[in-house]
Amino acid sequence: MKPWCWYCNRDFDDEKILIQHQKAKHFKCHICHKKLYTGPGFAIHCMQVHKETIDGVPNAIPGRTDIELEIYGMEGIPEKYMEERRRVLEQKNQETQKKKQNQDD
Numbered sequence: 001m002k003p004w005c006w007y008c009n010r011d012f013d014d015e016k017i018l019i020q021h022q023k024a025k026h027f028k029c030h031i032c033h034k035k036l037y038t039g040p041g042f043a044i045h046c047m048q049v050h051k052e053t054i055d056g057v058p059n060a061i062p063g064r065t066d067i068e069l070e071i072y073g074m075e076g077i078p079e080k081y082m083e084e085r086r087r088v089l090e091q092k093n094q095e096t097q098k099k100k101q102n103q104d105d
Contacts, residue, residue: 001086006077007060015073022073025059038076039067 003018004011007026012018023035027042031050036042043054056065070076 001089003074004085006071006081007057007064009061019073022071026057028058030058038070038072040070043067 002011002013003015005018005021005026007022010021012021019037023037027036027038028034029036029042029045029050031046031052034045036045039057042057046052046054054067056067069078
């Protein structure tokens with residue numbers, strides 16, 4: 001499975017680029033612009049350094065803003081979402097194969 005961002009569903013060719021994306025788009029401090037590695041790290045930084053509480057992960061799709069989830073790259077994504085992602089990719093793959101077969105006929 002290709003790397004993808006759980007927070008915004010964006011696909012990536014490489015997990016290193018996914019991590020850079022997460023740091024820049026989801027875990028970047030809006031006050032001092034420091035890039036953190038995880039939601040909990042981001043929340044702790046904002047509380048300790050700026051005395052500010054963060055309610056959710058910025059730029060995340062609704063339902064995926066839980067700041068307490070320890071997600072780093074592809075690690076820590078809840079299993080139900082990994083299974084859902086596999087199902088969706090398999091479905092897309094089957095549809096692509098059907099289209100290809102219909103074109104070949």
